[in-house]
Amino acid sequence: MKVLVIGGGGREHALVWKLAQSPHVTELWCAPGNAGIAREPLRSGTGTARCVPVDAEDLPALLKWASENRPDLTVVGPDNPLALGVVDLFQSHGLRAWGPTRDAARFEASKIFSQQFMERHGIPTARAATFTDPAEAIRYAETLGGRCAVKADGLALGKGVRVCRGIEEARTAIQDLMTRRVLGPAGERVVIQELLEGxxxxxxxxxxxxxxxxxxxxxxxxxxxxxxxxxxxxxxxxxxxxxxxxxxxxxxxxxxxxxxxxxxxxxxxxxxxxxxxxxxxxxxxxxxxxxxxxxxxxxxxxxxxxxxxxxxxxxxxxxxxxxxxxxxxxxxxxxxxxxxxxxxxxxxxxxxxxxxxxxxxxxxxxxxxxxxxxxxxxxxxxxxxxxxxxxxxxxxxxxxxxxxxxxxxxxxxxxxxxxxxxxxxxxxxxxxxxxxxx
Ligand SMILES: Nc1ncnc2c1ncn2[C@@H]1O[C@H](COP(=O)(O)OP(=O)(O)O)[C@@H](O)[C@H]1O
Ligand SMILES: [Mg+2]
Known part of the structure; x- marks a missing residue:
């Protein structure tokens, strides 16, 4: 079986290393991969995994490559291609892809969606509220004594969350995200959670x-x-x-x-x-x-x-x-x-x-x-x-x-x-x- 892994970090090397041990896998590609991935031997004895010079977020190029090379399975590593809908795109072209669809990827791509889903379904989470107005956000943070986590709604490369332990810190975080828009449109809407310790x-x-x-x-x-x-x-x-x-x-x-x-x-x-x-x-x-x-x-x-x-x-x-x-x-x-x-x-x-x-x-x-x-x-x-x-x-x-x-x-x-x-x-x-x- 031929497998394509999308991504090129440590997680993808681990995925490639583990997939390479499967006797089913006779060809293994990784886009874009890295130098370690390119040297990972396949247990089925057919050489090593191979890197494909296509960016993990370039959906048209990934689809083109996959349409030509027909992997039996595509495994998506990172969050961004999932949020962009790479699984939906591959599936709509008859390519089997593992990972959530764009709709299902909202659990990560939108902290507001996720928070509200948890509240609707009784999943234990932090007390929280959602805001589009910075003044209201600050008032809520005040009710928590400034002890809160301020979270931009969208994907922000791990930079979208500010953990605050006082009201000045919270005010600055809210203004940075919502007023100064230091992360761009990701800060249009925020979730504020109570600070949890543990x-x-x-x-x-x-x-x-x-x-x-x-x-x-x-x-x-x-x-x-x-x-x-x-x-x-x-x-x-x-x-x-x-x-x-x-x-x-x-x-x-x-x-x-x-x-x-x-x-x-x-x-x-x-x-x-x-x-x-x-x-x-x-x-x-x-x-x-x-x-x-x-x-x-x-x-x-x-x-x-x-x-x-x-x-x-x-x-x-x-x-x-x-x-x-x-x-x-x-x-x-x-x-x-x-x-x-x-x-x-x-x-x-x-x-x-x-x-x-x-x-x-x-x-x-x-x-x-x-x-x-x-x-x-x-x-x-x-x-x-x-x-x-x-x-x-x-x-x-x-x-x-x-x-x-x-x-x-x-x-x-x-x-x-x-x-x-x-x-x-x-x-x-x-x-x-x-x-x-x-
Ligand atoms: N409610 C909270 N109370 C205390 N710490 C938090 C809270 N929410 C997030 N954090 C801290 O901030 C980090 C990043 O927040 P998280 O929601 O995991 O966002 P992301 O991983 O997208 O940056 C967490 O790993 C945790 O250490
Ligand atoms: Mg996290």
Missing amino acids: IEVSLHALCDGSAALPFPTAQDHKRLGDGNTGPNTGGMGTYSPTPFLSDAELAAAYDRILRPWQEGCRAEGILFRGVLYPGIMLTPAGPRVLEFNVRFGDPETQVYLTRLENDLFELLMAATEDKLSAHTLRWSPQTSVCIVMASAGYPGAYKKGCPIEGIEEAERIPGVKVFHAGTGWENGRFVTRGGRVLGVTATGPDLPAALQRAYRAVERIRFEGAQYRRDIAFQALEWKRAGRPA
Whole structure:
């Protein structure tokens, strides 16, 4: 079978790596891919995955390429092509594509749609209200003592949310978004949520019209600096599982979120085929949904897929046919950790083209796989090409073992100005030190 993956970051390398292990997959392309993806061998013995020089958001060019090369399945990684309707476009041309349609992608593309859907269907979330008028927004923020999250409605490359702890901060955030329009039209309408305190975790569920199969927990680290300080990034590291919820608590959380969500989708005629990824705050009053994403997390995918034992190709094919209910997800009991290595300057402006050394040495450590996020190949070597460059991923029998392998691997890799967090999973380690249940 021939498979096309759309996207070119660490998540897509992990998707390609996992799909490449399927005996069904005899040809694997990635648009645009990256230098690591281009070297990923196929288990079926037919060479490596291949990069296609087409941008992930250039829908006409993707359709043209796919019409000529006829992949049996197209797997969409990032949110933007989904929100632009790439799945609808492919389907309308008789091409099988995995991922939510544009309509179903509104759970991520519109925070207002998502918030109101959660309220209509009793999904546990933050208290919130929606505004088009900045003065009214400020009055609402005042009722919360300024302790709130101000969220632009549309996709804003992870820059659309401002977490505020006082009224001055909230006023500035509202004025930036709604009056000064620092994010353009995305700030026309905002959701303001009450500030929730707690440990933040990622959940994922693979969904189709027949079933929603929940994943274990993972935790991302959005801030650039150790101790969750500094600016927000796309994500600096992940691990799975986390110790914060027992199996029973996790099952209960999924039940309280996924059941009403599925019923809501059914009632509103939304057919969702893809990954639903709720961002969750574990508050003293129980788990609360902060937002929904409609795709695999990046870098959550790197730790999930290194633990998933099923054939991913079979799962995604089943999802496109509403046959997921016949499948059970199987997870390795091992812990996976992913440490992101980023370019100097990221998440601001950064230099490109710096040579990278040591990837092969790193991968000689047992259990280590280096996923490429922003890399290229120049003059016979890997070079940096993005803000997030590599996702150094390791599995081990427990969290300390996986962390030790991952950091040993990171230390073998060198490029100019490489920055990474030294404290991935610090909350889990603190949790265990405090003697709380695993
Ligand atoms: N209601 C809230 N209370 C506390 N923190 C929040 C709240 N909503 C969002 N956040 C923080 O802001 C981050 C970004 O918000 P989120 O809704 O996930 O938007 P996006 O991922 O699209 O930027 C979250 O990961 C979380 O850390
Ligand atoms: Mg988020």
